[in-house]
Amino acid sequence: MQDSQGTDHTEQKKSDLDPESFTWLKVLSYKENLKALESTRFRQPASDQHQYLDIGCGPGNFLMEHLLPRLRPYRRFVGTDISRDMIEYARTRYGTQDVSFELLDIDHGNPQAIVDKYGPFERAYSFLTFHYVWDLDRAYRNIHRLLGDGGECLVVYFTRTGITDVWHRLYQDEEWRRYMPNLAEMFAERYCMDEPVPEKELVARERSAVAAAGLDMVACRTYSSIWTFPSVDACLKTYVPFFKLDAKVPAQRRGAFWEDWRRALREGSTTTASGGIALTYEIILAHSRKPGAAA
Template identity: 25%
Template structure:
């Protein structure tokens, strides 16, 4: 999950859903002059600058991307930094720098929060990052077949050692019966207002097994030996085949389709700590 170039080439699903979400919520985001914006879990920076940046007004003050991965941030700064855009290493579930608290008018996150087990800590930190009246728009996975594949492989003799911590990398909402209720209750407890939580059924088709393998490799969270990775991906495809997610499997590679049906969670909330009279 630290190969920035591979991720940049293989995150078509993530980019599509980020764009769709921003299009849906652009009228709700209350943009003002000279605002500061943060993208949490920015990865290689391509979504930050290639998608999110286009929705910002021209007179924004600063856009900061943060990520826990040094390699991702190095790549993002090399490729995407400018006078008004920069990227920093930060763990959103860790201790926040004091100079980041209460600073941001808008906080965004696309396809990051499902990797984090400490959900309440993370949402509290997002609340702390926001200035009074600031809002957040967060997009992350609920139920997703990739997590079921991880679990199946973790039970196999071949991969159980390398995937022994598999539960660390399963979305906290993968097995949830009512993620909307869970998240809304947590956010209201923290102090967010105007909370909106939507869990929607989505689908995506990978055109060919190679496209699927690249996407899986780009977000692979397990510390597998490099010389085992190809075999791991082959076993991954075998499980996907057993789950009957592959169409035209007997035809040439160019006609093979891999169907992915998943639940996408979209969250909006406002930091309002003072009463409006």
């Protein structure tokens, strides 16, 4: 994909996330995605003539296991992601005649090739992806281009999470900073790290981007969710491989690295009745619609 200046933003993009580890998070992420789906009332009913889009589909597991069964029968489903690793993983496991996977940087890329190939979409979804999107205005402009008249979009993403709060605190330690990914470079500037979420400001920002793109906001809200893990180590074994947090840590220092993470995670979480840990995740949901004849 190329932007208006001809700069390629997607074709050679490698992921900072591990596709295999991505599936380990599916119990909690599925729960979050399904909660958002259950609370959303689309104006246009699903149809076997419609085609749907999943923006930031990752390895494609949620699309295949939950979105498709909900929307069958349909004409086509297209999953997109910025990462070649994720798209290749999804194509290998899930590609079929009516399910396709394409590279797309919704933040910086140009979606015209997808529109030219498939035509406009009746509905677009994006689950737990937009916290990586820096240019919110451009992302929604791209969504506008991808949707047909009357098409709808559901965007759900984190504004703050308990795990990144702990990560941010540990990143202040000079010993580990040189090895760990920098949160400020990974997540968008509106993402909150170990600080209160300005909910009204974030909702206003979302509404502004949607309106500037020529879309109508149907609903926008923020809410909190509690993610629980059976133990500190269970949490770490989920997130450390996923974000490749210890990839650059020397082998002889990994034991100390994990111990410091265990300590920081205990301090940054609450204990559940069963002896596990709980972390708070803050979320924003935006349901928008492209004006037009369909309703």
